[in-house]
Amino acid sequence: MALKTPQEFVQSIADLKLEIYLFGEKVDDYVNHPLIRPSINCIAMTYDLAAKPEYEDLMLATSHLTGKKVNRFAHIHQSTEDLVKKVKMQRLLGQKTGSCFQRCVGMDAINALYSVTYECDQAKGTTYHEKFRQYVQYLQDNDLVADGAMTDPKGDRSLPPHKQSDPDVYLHIVERRDDGIVVRGAKAHQTGACNSHEIIVMPTIAMREGDEDYAVSFSVPANAPGVFYIYGRQSCDTRKIEENALDVGNSQFGGQEALMVFDNVFVPWDRVYMDGEIEFSGALVERFAGFHRQSYGGCKSGVGDVLIGAAGLAADMNGVTKASHIKDKLIEMNHLNETLYSCGIACSAEGTRMPAGNYQIDMLLANVCKQNVTRFPYEIARLAEDIAGGMMVTMPSAQDLFGEKTGPWVEKLMAGQCDTPTVDRMRVMRLVENLTIGAGAVGYRTESMHGAGSPQAQRIMIARQSNMEHKKKLAKDIAGVGDPVEPIKDKVLKPTGSK
Amino acid sequence: MLKIVYCGGCNPHIDREGLAAELAADQRLTALDMVVYISGCQRSCRSGKRLVLDTPGTLVVAGEHLDGTPVAAAELAGRIRDKLRAAKE
Numbered sequence: 001m002a003l004k005t006p007q008e009f010v011q012s013i014a015d016l017k018l019e020i021y022l023f024g025e026k027v028d029d030y031v032n033h034p035l036i037r038p039s040i041n042c043i044a045m046t047y048d049l050a051a052k053p054e055y056e057d058l059m060l061a062t063s064h065l066t067g068k069k070v071n072r073f074a075h076i077h078q079s080t081e082d083l084v085k086k087v088k089m090q091r092l093l094g095q096k097t098g099s100c101f102q103r104c105v106g107m108d109a110i111n112a113l114y115s116v117t118y119e120c121d122q123a124k125g126t127t128y129h130e131k132f133r134q135y136v137q138y139l140q141d142n143d144l145v146a147d148g149a150m151t152d153p154k155g156d157r158s159l160p161p162h163k164q165s166d167p168d169v170y171l172h173i174v175e176r177r178d179d180g181i182v183v184r185g186a187k188a189h190q191t192g193a194c195n196s197h198e199i200i201v202m203p204t205i206a207m208r209e210g211d212e213d214y215a216v217s218f219s220v221p222a223n224a225p226g227v228f229y230i231y232g233r234q235s236c237d238t239r240k241i242e243e244n245a246l247d248v249g250n251s252q253f254g255g256q257e258a259l260m261v262f263d264n265v266f267v268p269w270d271r272v273y274m275d276g277e278i279e280f281s282g283a284l285v286e287r288f289a290g291f292h293r294q295s296y297g298g299c300k301s302g303v304g305d306v307l308i309g310a311a312g313l314a315a316d317m318n319g320v321t322k323a324s325h326i327k328d329k330l331i332e333m334n335h336l337n338e339t340l341y342s343c344g345i346a347c348s349a350e351g352t353r354m355p356a357g358n359y360q361i362d363m364l365l366a367n368v369c370k371q372n373v374t375r376f377p378y379e380i381a382r383l384a385e386d387i388a389g390g391m392m393v394t395m396p397s398a399q400d401l402f403g404e405k406t407g408p409w410v411e412k413l414m415a416g417q418c419d420t421p422t423v424d425r426m427r428v429m430r431l432v433e434n435l436t437i438g439a440g441a442v443g444y445r446t447e448s449m450h451g452a453g454s455p456q457a458q459r460i461m462i463a464r465q466s467n468m469e470h471k472k473k474l475a476k477d478i479a480g481v482g483d484p485v486e487p488i489k490d491k492v493l494k495p496t497g498s499k
Numbered sequence: 500m501l502k503i504v505y506c507g508g509c510n511p512h513i514d515r516e517g518l519a520a521e522l523a524a525d526q527r528l529t530a531l532d533m534v535v536y537i538s539g540c541q542r543s544c545r546s547g548k549r550l551v552l553d554t555p556g557t558l559v560v561a562g563e564h565l566d567g568t569p570v571a572a573a574e575l576a577g578r579i580r581d582k583l584r585a586a587k588e
Contacts, residue, residue: 080548119567350542353549355567362542467512467540 003051003060003071004143006044013040013195016221019228020194020258027231030194035240036231039256042101043145043195045093046073058089063140064357065133070140073107076114077359083348087298091341094302098435100255100443102192104299108291109148109200110136111358113217116284117273118356123280128273129356135219135271139198147196147222149187149260150288152204161207161214171201171262173213173275180268181275183216186261191451193258194229196222201262203274206282215281217274218267226265232257234439244398246427249434255443286461287360292452293370294361297344300373303435303444304337304380310431311384317425318389319417329383336376343369364465367458374455377448381436392429393437401426501583502534504545511539512562513572521576528583535560535579558582 004012014031021027022035030036050059050071061075061082062068077083086107093101114136117128139146152161155169164170171185187193187201200219207215220227234255236248245251274280312330315321347365354360385392395414400406401423415422434440449455476482480491503519515537522528522535533556536546543550543561550567551559558565558579563572570578 351548352541352543352561353547353551355551359548467510470511 002143003069004047005051006047009044009047009143009145010040012197016197016223018194018223020231021229022231035237036194036256038099038240038250038252038254039102039192040195042093042097042099042253042255043103043192045097045253046071046101046103046145047143049092049096055092058085058092061085063137065137065140068140071143073103074110074136074140074144074146075107076136077111077351078357079359080349080351083294083351083359083361084345087294087341087344087348090295090298090344091302091305094299095305096302097253098250098303098306098431099253099440100191100299100303100447101253102195102256103145104292104295105148105191106139106146106196106198106200107148108288108295109146109150109202110139111291111360112284112287113200113202113273114358115354115356115360116280116287118354119283120274120277120280122355124277126277131270132273142197144197145192145195146198146200146219147190147193147260148200148202148288148292149190149193150202150204150285151188151190153186153188153259154204160211161205162210170204170214171216173216174264176275180266181216181218181272183218183262183265183267186259188259189232189451190229190258190260191447192256193222193260194231194256198222199224199227199260202284202288203281204285206285207278209278212276212278215274215276215278216272217284218272220265220267220271224265224267226263228261228263230259230261232259234442236434236438240439242398244402246398246401246423247430249427249430249432249438250440254439255447257442286363289453289457290361290363290366293366293373293458294344294347296373296448296452297340297342297347297369300377300444300448301337301341301344303440304333304340304377307380307384307432307435307444308333308337310428310435311387313428314384314388314392314425314432317416317420317428318387320387326387329387333380333383336380340369340372340376343372363461367461367465370452371455371458371462373448374458377444381441381445384432385436388429388432392433395426395429398426501529501531504534504536506536506538506543506545508539510542512541513539513560513575515539518560518575518579522579525580528580531583531587532556533558533583533586535583538562556586 010031020030027033049055060069061072063070064078072089117132120126121129152170155164161170168185173181174184175182199222202217203215239248315326320326347361350362351359396410401410411422416425435444535558538545538561540562546559550561565578
């Protein structure tokens, strides 16, 4: 099957007839719902750009399974160049949507599972890897979107999964049958879940003895019987169902999160990729998180480009472009944004080929990348708000701009630099608002904090991999710790050499 | 002859030289016609960023990994010895 067009993608999501609830009601025509459609447009962009020759180098890759061109979101990375291109593609899509474009979680899930299933088979004689390769080819051949579903609701964090008072707070196997397994539970914060053809489930933490029923990985169609979605709210989300698009800030694109419920869902054995192998659950969590922490170096810097651009426009429209402190703030925003990107590129360039043949990012640098992402977008947002001024949160509504009595007053009093139409100044202010405290801030700020793991998760990984003993030895050698005390002349004139 | 090939050593998580010395001390191993690539960390620079090589007669050490399998630093020499002997047989 050829790559899908954006229109074919939207229709294919409509055809799934997903069971989605929003504001307490089931939404049947979800692809045309004004609150949901912007998020569908984001993924449609991943199809749109893939069809354009000017973006093909980043958006397409050659499948190692079939030799055919596939969307990079369904690709298993075959080189460090692939890893670098992934980050560049994500920056591009952040720039084009000004939003979380949601398709990364599936890409990161297939790349993590690819190596873990291989290593599990090698160690335990299971047969997951070949099944998983066939599944990846199915995704590629049909140009499908997969949701990588990892985060369980988790209940009481002080207790392991099998000791929770309600077992459903961690997704688990409730029955093993001749033809497959039955699972129950939920996945929370699921980015792009209602825009996906497929769901790939992974355990949320490294499982221990007693948690075997929770160490489960599988895939199901997004419309599998028993799966339903409760759509998440975003700050200012109901602006999307108002009459005028102006107050949304980014009316065409937006992120999406949902609580995904599995109410006794059947999974056939050929779609099960982990069934109780607790010793491989930790590796799967770490690798998925590692790939996703790399992802943020691309997508967040792409959205950052849009916010920096909006701050620059706001400065122009406010007539303060020449002020030295404004120039300096824009430089600082760019510096921070490029640092995020640099980390994404660095962990990709330092990637390695795994025994399964796919390439994995450097874990330490990917965690450093994400740790910076938990901070820098907040500072970039603060500077954008500083430059934009208070108008972004106090200005009148679109209805007032076009109101019979209020319109002329809003038009002249909200005007800035004389060449700028007031409506455009208000549009830019609303975009800054969207990304810093509105619906877009879900993706740009809080998702930067908690998506792909909260800050402490990265610090644990950094502590584990930062090789402190080596650093101490370097310092000891330079300081001469343990050396005899010598006259400086003798010390300096000694031939140099490593210890 | 057993050949040891080192990475550049910018970020060693293991004592590369100590590991090589342990292997060199075992004369039954040094006579083997094999290559051990020793990279100090998992970036595995010396073996072309690969945690395992398809080429027969090669072993890859990348920090606390031997041919892609996690191995504690203290156990590396023993595990390499076992693999070299197994390859000989």
